[in-house]
Amino acid sequence: MTPSEAAKLAATALTAYQHVRTVGAMTAKERGATMDLWGAVLGDLDYSDANAALLRHIATSEFFPTVAELRRIVAASQHGRRRPGIDAWGD
Numbered sequence: 001m002t003p004s005e006a007a008k009l010a011a012t013a014l015t016a017y018q019h020v021r022t023v024g025a026m027t028a029k030e031r032g033a034t035m036d037l038w039g040a041v042l043g044d045l046d047y048s049d050a051n052a053a054l055l056r057h058i059a060t061s062e063f064f065p066t067v068a069e070l071r072r073i074v075a076a077s078q079h080g081r082r083r084p085g086i087d088a089w090g091d
Contacts, residue, residue: 005047006039009054017064041067048075 001009005019017023026034039088053073057065076082 001039001043001045001047001052003039003043006042006050009036009042009047009050010035010038012051013054013058013065016058020064023064034085035040042070045074047069049077053077 010031014023014026014034050070053070054065056073057069061069
């Protein structure tokens with residue numbers, strides 16, 4: 001993913017969650033820092049995968065997503081859900 005694509009993802013999330021007090025109170029500098037951070041942490045992902053994960057998160061959560069949540073959604077869509085440890089232990 002390019003830095004501009006990562007910025008586009010962050011902008012989408014900031015727009016979708018502007019009702020959240022902390023997001024709505026962000027300054028332009030803080031919004032820019034969020035976009036830079038998303039570019040650094042999500043840059044190795046394919047844009048279409050990350051965008052699909054963001055849209056899924058927006059549809060199912062009222063809270064602003066963390067990059068860890070988005071990475072988890074992408075991983076689950078690519079590799080399936082991780083089995084709970086108790087299930088694996090039973091094997």
